[in-house]
Amino acid sequence: MGGDGGPSVVVEGAVAAAGDGIDIVLYGRDLDGRGLDVVEAPEVIGMHEKPADAVRAKARSSLVAANRAVGDGAADAVVSAGNTGAMLVAGLVHVRRLPSVLRPAIAVVIPARLGASVLIDAGANADARPEHLHQFAHMGSVFAADVLGRPNPVVRLLSIGEEAEKGNQLTREAHELLAGDSGLNFDGNTEARQLLRFAADVVVCDGFTGNVALKLLEGTILEVLDALRAEAGATLRGKLGGLLIRRGARGLRTRLDPETHGGAYLLGLRGLSVIAHGNSSPKAIANAIRLAARGVEHGVVGRLARRLPDRVASARPAS
Amino acid sequence: MGGDGGPSVVVEGAVAAAGDGIDIVLYGRDLDGRGLDVVEAPEVIGMHEKPADAVRAKARSSLVAANRAVGDGAADAVVSAGNTGAMLVAGLVHVRRLPSVLRPAIAVVIPARLGASVLIDAGANADARPEHLHQFAHMGSVFAADVLGRPNPVVRLLSIGEEAEKGNQLTREAHELLAGDSGLNFDGNTEARQLLRFAADVVVCDGFTGNVALKLLEGTILEVLDALRAEAGATLRGKLGGLLIRRGARGLRTRLDPETHGGAYLLGLRGLSVIAHGNSSPKAIANAIRLAARGVEHGVVGRLARRLPDRVASARPAS
Numbered sequence: 001m002g003g004d005g006g007p008s009v010v011v012e013g014a015v016a017a018a019g020d021g022i023d024i025v026l027y028g029r030d031l032d033g034r035g036l037d038v039v040e041a042p043e044v045i046g047m048h049e050k051p052a053d054a055v056r057a058k059a060r061s062s063l064v065a066a067n068r069a070v071g072d073g074a075a076d077a078v079v080s081a082g083n084t085g086a087m088l089v090a091g092l093v094h095v096r097r098l099p100s101v102l103r104p105a106i107a108v109v110i111p112a113r114l115g116a117s118v119l120i121d122a123g124a125n126a127d128a129r130p131e132h133l134h135q136f137a138h139m140g141s142v143f144a145a146d147v148l149g150r151p152n153p154v155v156r157l158l159s160i161g162e163e164a165e166k167g168n169q170l171t172r173e174a175h176e177l178l179a180g181d182s183g184l185n186f187d188g189n190t191e192a193r194q195l196l197r198f199a200a201d202v203v204v205c206d207g208f209t210g211n212v213a214l215k216l217l218e219g220t221i222l223e224v225l226d227a228l229r230a231e232a233g234a235t236l237r238g239k240l241g242g243l244l245i246r247r248g249a250r251g252l253r254t255r256l257d258p259e260t261h262g263g264a265y266l267l268g269l270r271g272l273s274v275i276a277h278g279n280s281s282p283k284a285i286a287n288a289i290r291l292a293a294r295g296v297e298h299g300v301v302g303r304l305a306r307r308l309p310d311r312v313a314s315a316r317p318a319s
Numbered sequence: 320m321g322g323d324g325g326p327s328v329v330v331e332g333a334v335a336a337a338g339d340g341i342d343i344v345l346y347g348r349d350l351d352g353r354g355l356d357v358v359e360a361p362e363v364i365g366m367h368e369k370p371a372d373a374v375r376a377k378a379r380s381s382l383v384a385a386n387r388a389v390g391d392g393a394a395d396a397v398v399s400a401g402n403t404g405a406m407l408v409a410g411l412v413h414v415r416r417l418p419s420v421l422r423p424a425i426a427v428v429i430p431a432r433l434g435a436s437v438l439i440d441a442g443a444n445a446d447a448r449p450e451h452l453h454q455f456a457h458m459g460s461v462f463a464a465d466v467l468g469r470p471n472p473v474v475r476l477l478s479i480g481e482e483a484e485k486g487n488q489l490t491r492e493a494h495e496l497l498a499g500d501s502g503l504n505f506d507g508n509t510e511a512r513q514l515l516r517f518a519a520d521v522v523v524c525d526g527f528t529g530n531v532a533l534k535l536l537e538g539t540i541l542e543v544l545d546a547l548r549a550e551a552g553a554t555l556r557g558k559l560g561g562l563l564i565r566r567g568a569r570g571l572r573t574r575l576d577p578e579t580h581g582g583a584y585l586l587g588l589r590g591l592s593v594i595a596h597g598n599s600s601p602k603a604i605a606n607a608i609r610l611a612a613r614g615v616e617h618g619v620v621g622r623l624a625r626r627l628p629d630r631v632a633s634a635r636p637a638s
Binding site: 194211240252 | 369432488527528544550554563
C-alpha cells in the first residue's frame with residue numbers, strides 16, 4: 001500500500017517481477033492482484049505517520065503483516081516503498097535482529113563509474129556510535145563479497161579528509177576500530193568527492209551522513225542532466241546536438257538512475273528487507289523485488305548470521 | 320605559498336585581480352611578485368602539516384604573517400589556497416573572533432539553478448553544538464542579505480527529512496532553536512536533494528555534513544559531465560552532438576565550477592578571511608581575491624559585528 005504512486009504502481013511492478021519466476025505475495029487492502037496471490041490487510045500506514053506509533057497501532061497493516069510473514073518464515077523477503085521508518089521498526093519488532101547485530105543498517109548500491117559500491121548506512125541510524133560503524137563495515141563487506149562478487153572487499157570510511165585524524169569525533173573513533181580489525185580490508189578514509197567515481201567496495205558512515213550523501217547524489221545527477229538539457233535546448237544548434245547525443249545521455253541516465261537498482265537492503269535482521277524509494281515507478285518496484293530475490297538466492301542473511309559473529313568477535317567488544 | 324600549484328599560480332591570479340583595482344600584497348618566500356608588493360616570509364606551512372602545531376611553530380610563515388596583517392589592521396582581508404586547518408587556527412589566533420561569536424564558520428556560495436545559496440558551515444567545525452548552528456544561521460543571513468542582496472533571507476536546516484523531528488540529535492535540537500528565534504526567517508528543514516536546485520538563501524549544517532555535501536556536490540557535477548562526454552564520444556553521432564552542445568555545456572560547467580566563485584568566507588572573525596581551493600587555478604585565485612574585495616566593500620565584518628550580538632541576544636542564551 002506504500003509509495004507515492006499508490007498500490008497500482010506496486011502491483012504493476014510486482015507483475016513484471018513475477019514474470020522472472022519470482023514467487024510474489026501482495027499484502028494490502030482491496031487490491032486487484034492481477035493474478036498474483038493477495039493477503040488482505042485492512043489497515044494502511046501512511047508515509048508521514050510516526051513509525052513506532054504506527055507499527056504498534058496498526059498490527060493489521062500491509063507493512064506490518066508483510067514483515068511478520070518474513071519473521072514467521074512464510075516469506076524470504078519483504079519489499080516496500082512505504083514509510084521507511086515504519087519498515088525499520090517493523091523489521092526490528094517482527095523480523096528481529098540477528099543475535100550479534102547492534103543496529104541494522106541500510107546498504108545501498110551506488111552506481112559509481114568504475115564499479116558498483118556499497119554505501120552503508122544510508123539512513124537507518126541518524127545517530128550512531130563508533131562500534132555501530134564497525135559492524136556496518138562488516139555487514140557491507142559480506143554484502144559486497146556475496147552479492148557484488150568482490151572476494152576481499154576494500155572498506156573505506158567516509159570523512160572530510162583522507163588522514164586518520166581528519167573528521168569528527170565519530171569518524172576518528174571509528175577509524176581506530178576499523179584500522180585495528182585484521183578481519184577487514186580497511187583502506188582508510190575517503191572523501192565524498194570520490195563517491196560517484198568509485199571510493200571503495202564498501203563506504204561506511206553514520207545514517208545521517210549517508211542519507212544526506214545519497215539524496216545529494218541523486219538530486220545532483222538529475223539537476224546536472226536537466227540543466228544540460230535546458231542549456232542545449234536554448235539554441236537550435238544545441239537542440240540538434242541534444243538529439244544526437246540522446247542515446248548516450250539515456251545510457252548515462254539509466255546507469256545513474258536510482259530506479260535501476262530499485263531499492264536498498266536493510267541488513268542485520270533475521271530476514272531480508274528491501275526498502276524502495278517512495279516515488280518508485282513500476283520499473284523501480286520490479287527492480288527492488290529482483291534485488292530482494294537476488295539477496296535470497298545468494299543467502300545474504302544466512303552468510304551474515306554465520307560470518308558476522310566471528311568477524312565482530314575478532315575486534316573490540318561492542319557495547 | 321599555499322595551494323597545490325605552488326606560488327606561481329597564486330601570483331598569476333593576484334596579478335589578474337590587481338587589474339581590477341584591488342590593492343594586493345603578496346606574502347611569501349623568494350617570490351617574483353611581477354610588480355605587486357611582496358612581504359618576505361621565510362617560512363612555509365605545508366598542506367598536510369598539523370594546523371595548531373604549524374601555526375605556533377611557524378610564526379614567520381606567509382600564512383601566519385598574512386593573517387597577522389589583518390589582525391593588525393594592515394590589511395582588510397586575507398586570501399589563501401593553503402592549509403585550511405592552519406587558516407582556521409591562524410584566523411582564531413591572529414585575526415580573532417568577533418566578541419559574540421562562539422565558533423567561526425565557513426560560508427560557501429552554492430551555484431544553485433534558481434539562484435545562489437549560502438551553505439554554512441562548510442567545514443570549520445566537524446563537531447558542532449545546536450547553539451553553534453544557531454549562530455551559523457545568523458552569520459549566513461547577514462552574508463546573504465549583504466553580499467547576495469536578499470533582503471530577508473530564508474534559512475533552512477539541512478537534514479534527512481523535512482519534518483522537524485527528522486534528523487539526528489543535533490539537527491532536532493538546532494531546529495528548535497531556529498524555530499524559536501523570531502529574528503530569523505526560518506523555513507524548516509531541507510533535504511540535500513534540493514541543494515543544487517535551490518534549497519534556501521541560507522542552508523545551515525555542522526561542518527562535517529557541510530564539507531561532505533560540498534565535496535560530493537563538486538565531485539558529482541564533474542563526474543556526470545565527464546561521464547556524459549565519454550558516452551557521447553563513444554560514437555561518431557555522439558561526437559558530432561557533443562560538438563554542437565559544447566557551448567551550452569561550457570556555460571553549465573562555468574556556472575557549476577567551484578573556480579567561478581573561487582573561495583569561501585571564514586565568517587565570525589574581526590577581519591575577512593577567504594579560503595580558496597587547494598587545487599585553485601590562477602582564475603580561481605583571482606576570483607577568490609575578488610570575493611574578498613567584495614566582502615570588504617560590503618562591510619561584511621562590520622555588519623556582522625553590529626548585527627550579530629542583537630540577533631543572538633534575542634534567542635536562547637548560547638553557552
